[in-house]
Amino acid sequence: MLERIKGVFSKKKKPVEKKLEEDKIPEPEDDLNTSSTSQTFSNSEKRHYQKLCLLLSEPMIDLKKLRSEAWYGIPMCYPQIRSIVWKLLLGYYSPNQEFQESSISRKREEYIDCSRSYFPNLAYSEDLTETNLISEDMSIYEVDSFKQIIIDVKRTHPGEAFSSKISKSMLTRILFVWAFKHPASGYVQGINDLAATFMYIFLAEEIDRINRESEGRKSVDIDLEHNAYDLKLEDVDLIEEEKIQHIEADTYWCLENFLETLQENYTEHQPGVHKIIARTEQIVMKKDKELMEFLEAADYVPSKFVYRWVNNILSREFNVQQLIMIWDKIIAEEEDITTYLPYVCAALLLKFSDCIKSYAERPEEVILLIQDLPTREWGNEDIKVLMAESYQLQCLYEFNSHLEEK
Amino acid sequence: MADPEYDYLLKIILIGDAGVGKTFLLSRYINEELPRKKGPTIGVEFATKSICLANGGVVKAQIWDTAGTERFKAITSAHYRKSVGALVVYDVTVRDTFLHVKKWLDELREHGEPGIVVTLVGNKVDLVKDDPSLRQVTTEEAQKFATKNDLLFEESSAIEDINVKLIFENLLQKVYDVKSSEFTDEKYNEKKKRLVYQDPSKPQSKDSSSCCN
Numbered sequence: 001m002l003e004r005i006k007g008v009f010s011k012k013k014k015p016v017e018k019k020l021e022e023d024k025i026p027e028p029e030d031d032l033n034t035s036s037t038s039q040t041f042s043n044s045e046k047r048h049y050q051k052l053c054l055l056l057s058e059p060m061i062d063l064k065k066l067r068s069e070a071w072y073g074i075p076m077c078y079p080q081i082r083s084i085v086w087k088l089l090l091g092y093y094s095p096n097q098e099f100q101e102s103s104i105s106r107k108r109e110e111y112i113d114c115s116r117s118y119f120p121n122l123a124y125s126e127d128l129t130e131t132n133l134i135s136e137d138m139s140i141y142e143v144d145s146f147k148q149i150i151i152d153v154k155r156t157h158p159g160e161a162f163s164s165k166i167s168k169s170m171l172t173r174i175l176f177v178w179a180f181k182h183p184a185s186g187y188v189q190g191i192n193d194l195a196a197t198f199m200y201i202f203l204a205e206e207i208d209r210i211n212r213e214s215e216g217r218k219s220v221d222i223d224l225e226h227n228a229y230d231l232k233l234e235d236v237d238l239i240e241e242e243k244i245q246h247i248e249a250d251t252y253w254c255l256e257n258f259l260e261t262l263q264e265n266y267t268e269h270q271p272g273v274h275k276i277i278a279r280t281e282q283i284v285m286k287k288d289k290e291l292m293e294f295l296e297a298a299d300y301v302p303s304k305f306v307y308r309w310v311n312n313i314l315s316r317e318f319n320v321q322q323l324i325m326i327w328d329k330i331i332a333e334e335e336d337i338t339t340y341l342p343y344v345c346a347a348l349l350l351k352f353s354d355c356i357k358s359y360a361e362r363p364e365e366v367i368l369l370i371q372d373l374p375t376r377e378w379g380n381e382d383i384k385v386l387m388a389e390s391y392q393l394q395c396l397y398e399f400n401s402h403l404e405e406k
Numbered sequence: 407m408a409d410p411e412y413d414y415l416l417k418i419i420l421i422g423d424a425g426v427g428k429t430f431l432l433s434r435y436i437n438e439e440l441p442r443k444k445g446p447t448i449g450v451e452f453a454t455k456s457i458c459l460a461n462g463g464v465v466k467a468q469i470w471d472t473a474g475t476e477r478f479k480a481i482t483s484a485h486y487r488k489s490v491g492a493l494v495v496y497d498v499t500v501r502d503t504f505l506h507v508k509k510w511l512d513e514l515r516e517h518g519e520p521g522i523v524v525t526l527v528g529n530k531v532d533l534v535k536d537d538p539s540l541r542q543v544t545t546e547e548a549q550k551f552a553t554k555n556d557l558l559f560e561e562s563s564a565i566e567d568i569n570v571k572l573i574f575e576n577l578l579q580k581v582y583d584v585k586s587s588e589f590t591d592e593k594y595n596e597k598k599k600r601l602v603y604q605d606p607s608k609p610q611s612k613d614s615s616s617c618c619n
Binding site: 148154155157188189192193268304307316364367 | 424425443444445446448449450451452453454468473475477478480481
């Protein structure tokens with residue numbers, strides 16, 4: 001993969017023999033200067049982008065370096081970059097490019113075989129109803145999981161592209177296979193949002209590729225204000241069935257790997273979620289005791305709302321583009337998510353501390369504010385500041401043993 | 407800006423299986439539109455509204471919308487406490503959601519307040535208007551069940567705004583009436599205190615209707 005990048009940046013390395021078509025990244029020198037987004041690209045962003053490309057062009061990708069580079073964020077304009085970086089950092093793609101294609105093919109086949117055993121006849125164009133999906137030989141557990149997934153897929157909607165029958169059918173299969181493979185937790189509401197976020201990136205990547213290849217069409221529309229991938233409903237129909245299968249399999253494996261350290265979040269009683277909430281409370285208490293006391297007085301302690309933040313890894317508190325920027329850091333973070341997430345949650349709550357405190361004697365206002373944080377007004381800079389503040393908290397408290405003692 | 411004054415602050419909960427339309431009903435009632443964000447409710451969500459009741463009285467409703475799935479029960483059932491009214495919602499096109507109403511009533515009995523007023527709501531009637539064959543629970547059957555269990559009953563559609571205001575306000579009216587009659591009866595003074603959650607920050611029992619035009 002990345003042959004063209006290699007041509008630009010890498011002088012000495014042997015070309016990698018096998019290439020993955022969908023992993024090609026546009027040459028930065030060419031595209032950055034000609035595309036409609038070039039004017040928004042600062043020199044530092046461009047250097048950062050080139051550094052990422054360079055790292056990705058190595059035959060043996062240095063994950064440690066990639067991790068630290070990706071931590072500073074991944075440019076929005078090329079979904080390919082984010083797709084590859086996430087897959088590598090989540091341990092789905094092998095850093096050794098020589099074996100990458102064979103290992104990916106094997107993984108994809110493994111998923112497709114499993115999915116096929118449940119959905120032998122389901123075409124992507126079919127409507128998702130219980131009658132055409134649930135068969136008599138399914139166990140009660142499977143049927144219950146399935147019914148819940150069907151209900152939730154209909155209302156999983158990070159963007160217009162998710163209204164298509166193809167997207168819904170992909171998401172249904174992914175969630176069902178995941179639930180079946182993880183009987184200890186089974187499907188839990190919220191996992192639908194997580195899967196959809198990965199799918200969003202991979203759909204954007206493929207649609208961007210198609211758009212670049214077809215003459216006369218500009219690359220995926222980028223909303224300069226929000227750096228949004230504006231995926232249209234009809235765009236999904238342009239994707240070949242084989243690619244759809246790949247996206248589905250890739251989404252599955254990224255979800256699987258992402259949730260590996262989060263198993264306890266979704267088992268009975270969700271002990272993992274409660275641990276993260278408790279840790280968040282500790283951090284907030286340390287940093288802003290007054291805020292905690294205020295929330296207690298309003299009878300709206302963090303456990304009542306941080307619950308959703310953690311269960312859905314913040315996917316309900318931000319739109320999908322903002323979420324992607326936050327997940328860049330979560331995925332690139334050295335520590336596992338359970339260690340890092342409390343700092344992000346604490347930073348988010350602390351951001352609204354003054355506003356919350358201004359609602360003295362008005363507990364209802366506090367609840368209404370927190371359950372629908374005005375984050376949709378945020379720009380990219382606000383997200384960057386939030387993540388910087390999370391990092392600051394982490395530096396302050398990560399190694400402070402006295403925090404742990406309580 | 408101060409809230410309009412009200413006679414009582416009433417805590418109401420919305421319960422029922424996942425996907426029957428609880429969040430849509432609440433959003434339609436409070437905001438007069440469908441929710442901006444889609445997706446299952448995770449845990450609980452809160453809304454509030456001051457209402458002039460048809461038969462007199464001004465109340466402020468605090469409504470808690472709960473997640474329908476078993477997994478979030480620990481979080482949701484904590485909110486049953488102090489609720490004086492409940493809407494138990496099912497989907498008229500999914501029989502299971504009606505069969506589970508009994509389970510939801512048991513939940514209320516276990517975690518809720520004694521004397522809680524309950525409305526049974528058969529939602530999504532817009533779907534059966536276009537295609538009657540989709541209906542899996544007849545109005546008669548649900549009405550019979552409601553009568554037997556001493557519940558108010560109504561069918562509704564959040565999408566087409568059918569009976570939405572009615573289901574909330576009939577429930578609030580009934581709670582208000584019960585509450586007012588108890589208020590006048592010294593014997594039930596204790597019970598009244600248990601039933602009605604008094605908001606300490608708000609003046610109680612004002613005689614009129616600053617929210618009415």
